[in-house]
Amino acid sequence: LGMHEGAASITATALVVTLITFTTIIFGELVPKRIGQLFPETTARWVAPPMRWVATVTKPFVALLALCTQAVLKALRIDDSSARAVTEEEISASLAEGVDAGLIEAHEQQMVHNVFHLDDRPLTSLMVPRGDIEWLEAGMNVAEAIDYVVGRGRHGAHSWYPVCKENLDDVVGIISVSQLLQLGTGSSVVIGEHVVPAVFVPETLSGLEMLEELRTKTGRLMLVVDEYGVVQGLMTPRDLLEAITGELKPGAHLDAWATPLPDGGWLLDGLMPINEMKARLQIKELPDEDKGRYNTVAGLVLSVSGHLPKQGERIESDDWVFVVTALDGRRIDKITAFPLVRPSPEPVITRLKSLDDIN
Template identity: 30%
Template sequence: MTLLQSLLVIAVLIAVSAFFALAEISLAASRRLRLRQMADEGDPRAERVLRLQEQPGPYITVVQIGLNGVAILGGVVGEGSLTPYFARFFELWFTPETSQGLGFGASFVTIIAVFLIFADLFPKRLGMSQPERLAMVLAAPMQVLITALMPVVWLFTRSTDLLFKLLGLHAQRDDRITSADILAMAEAGAQAGVLALREQQVITNVFELDTRLVSSVMTSRDRIAWFLRDDAESVLRARIVAEPFSAYPVCRDDIDHVLGYVDAKEMFQRVLSGQPLSFDAGLTLHKALVIPDRLSLTEVLEQFRQAHEDFAIVVNEYSLVVGVITLNDVMSTVMGDLVGPSDEEQQIVRRDEHSWLIDGLTPIQDVQRALDIDTLPHAEEYETLAGFLMVMLRRVPKRTDTFSWGGYCFEVLDVDSHRIDQVMVTRTPA
């Protein structure tokens, strides 16, 4: 075989090897969601690739047969055709025996380098850059090869399946998408500039609804504005002016005996139309939705949907009212600072690069996000910054109490009747 013929054979072998390498990586790297979208749009090639991903055994068998066969032939052809020429070149400086060994080594390295670059690295990087498009193009010829080599493919595939079975392994590809996968994709999208950072945070907040309890978002008991059933109109007017909310619980005797709630919009309409603010004069008392304080925010949304309500009373295991929550509270948790309060009303105020002023009732997840802390000790024992301080100090905090953890110093600035109002958090030097 002449040198030109040998080089032509090597070029053909490289092309065949590149084809199989491209087929392998494009199928493995193809995104199932993208393929499903194209299949739903009517592309039959995408449907073919999806079927191959579901049963990849025969496909991979053909790829490996092709790659290994080409590798063996390439070594034989390359060594036999290039070694004499390299040997003659080295004979200019070395003895014939030494030149023969050096020629073999140079031929081996050259063939390996050429195959590595043109038959492996380049096609695989190409396949990674456009996996779905290339997989759809290569699926048809690969299907032909699978059919042509069916006896051999069947033998190797069944042998591999038997090995999986003996080892107790799953041979099927697991394409289930978890919340962690979606969050990772959102983070990657934000880093690539496809998603804005705020949009990524909204996606993260949605998945946090399952882990955040209603008590981390509700208006706590001591901040509830409520009415007695027999309050005078002057009292009602004064309270809605002093404490404007969307709804007010209506109670008998005390806050733990809730009769229902009154909608603030209805009260405003009656005031504007000159009607009296009195439950005896037509002011509607709505039945209150009562939920336990151990529900997650996802469960709260489901309760709102089933009851067709957007306001609920939160009670503990002793049937005592511990807070109230509205649909807007939950949605504000999802949307974050896109619909958050003004700077003066925020629970977390950043004073400078290394310090924050935080309300004690701030949900601990919001504190972690603001301070960029992944985990906190005993996280299952509290839901607010005040709870974290109590767990860490092992007592009810007092004004000026301080402790350090995780590179941050926590200092209690203000306490009102055992309730922690303000906490100064300072990042300590490393």
Template identity: 30%
Template structure:
């Protein structure tokens, strides 16, 4: 065996220095991977907008996560394997065959502590700052390893294809919208986001997934003006109505010929009364069709975000909703869409219709049958499905496959529904409460008595 002076020669120190340098590279690659994958692209964009060059580079290299991860893993494995090989050779030279086990133990501890846990802990504490710092060097690494990473990607996809797995390099596991919605829901569950803020933010995100049909006022609830009525009756109806705009029909309610705006009507009345030949009897000469605006019709399948853009572009607040056959289904206003984001908007002219949701002494919730499932879910933090019906009454009718009678009780989706009131074929009031058992199919209980 060599003496001590020959063991600690120049080769020993060069090898030790190389191992130390490789461990630094390993720590760099490990920390960079954690920082770049954990960083928020939104925060990086904010830093880039403030002039951070590192954040701009980080945004560019994280656009292709597959290439980024492949390059970082390739670099990390290269330096780890090389460091382990050099350490094994060094300890074997010092201790003989027994140095292999000791080299394995030493490298495991060094890599675990200084090349994995330590850099990743630092990176995860402030990933955006760390990403901006390492991004320039990682970009060089990606360019150097690009040919090898591309070959590995082709090989991996080929192997997956053999097992029937098809990959799409342009697909994202979660869309940006889903990531935002998930972050908001998580923030609410952790207490950092208030319920009202969560409802508003999620309401804005959901506009693209919802259609006009879901929130429109049904035609049975639309207040209309008969264009053939006397001018006095039309003026009286317009003044008594809580609405500024009223559809005008001729003959049948389906035949909408215009929209009467209260301000247009007031201007015309003012002209007749205070004009050059103004007199009170001139009200009888009022031609309502002369002031009626052209009705604006929209399909019931229009997404809410698109309809809001159309309202803003046309500088309109009111539209009539028709189905695929052109038949009138209802109406929608810009306020209806905004209420999906900010909640109910009321003013001094709105009629007090009472709360659509009340708690009874028995613990049930008295729910208006016309209340939408979405509003009930938002108010109570429930999760009733709204794919097949828009209103609570519609959900019960859909599940029961019948128009239930007053007093009937149904249990489905983990809730108990009791029909509290019915008018003709409409379920107007229900008692709802969470049930003990969760089920999918409707189970009907005959009415009492």
């Protein structure tokens, strides 16, 4: 090529090194790694025997290198005895990769995510609120209590009920439906005399601490109280399970947290947890969410609007429109959510002036 001998040697060396490096990266790392990802079990069966033999042969050399490395680190006064902890973000990233690869289901990833955040969720975001608690009057006889459970419960029968005198501020205990049936239907048997002691927990507990309470105590129903001792809600194992798995199949269609609508919207229950709503509507971030001002969809509407909304009032948040559909007194009962359709900007037409117009 008419090049000087030294320049030709340097050029040839550079080309050879570049070609070898490129070939090594493609055929020695990227292609085998991709094949291993596509066919993991088949690749493992083929690679395992030779790798076991190589590991056995090179074991003394590996041990020598590890010993030398430890000696150098010790001389540099670097402590590597404590293993590097795996962070929650790394686990989440691994789960996301597993979902993309088809090895992990999306609902499994969501459940692990919910478990990680269980310790960050207060009981107020998990419990059945005070206004929705079904309770029995302590002065009822068994027949009246069974009649209430079967026919007059607003949300259907439950397995356990708080027993109170006049209101929830005077809880006598709790009683199960099976115990009511065992007592018979005699009119002289008063249920207040056959209750078991109620278990009270403070509302300051987290979801993970509540899980430990349910695991160590025998109560199947626990009443949540505030700092003044006033009952604010109740917790059951089902409530904690739904915090991890999402909503379990409701007993009635109207009791569902979220019902899809034909027009692409959703009919949401006002008490639907905010995390569940974000997962259903695929919303990444909500206003003031990090400040912990609300735990439910109704709380979101109140926080954004800044006042108690009326029926038919609408708010906009994160490309969604929320319309208050039904009120239960002052409580927001049902909310309709549908995607916000923004009008596309009109194209700007620039007219070029002719030379005659310019002149």
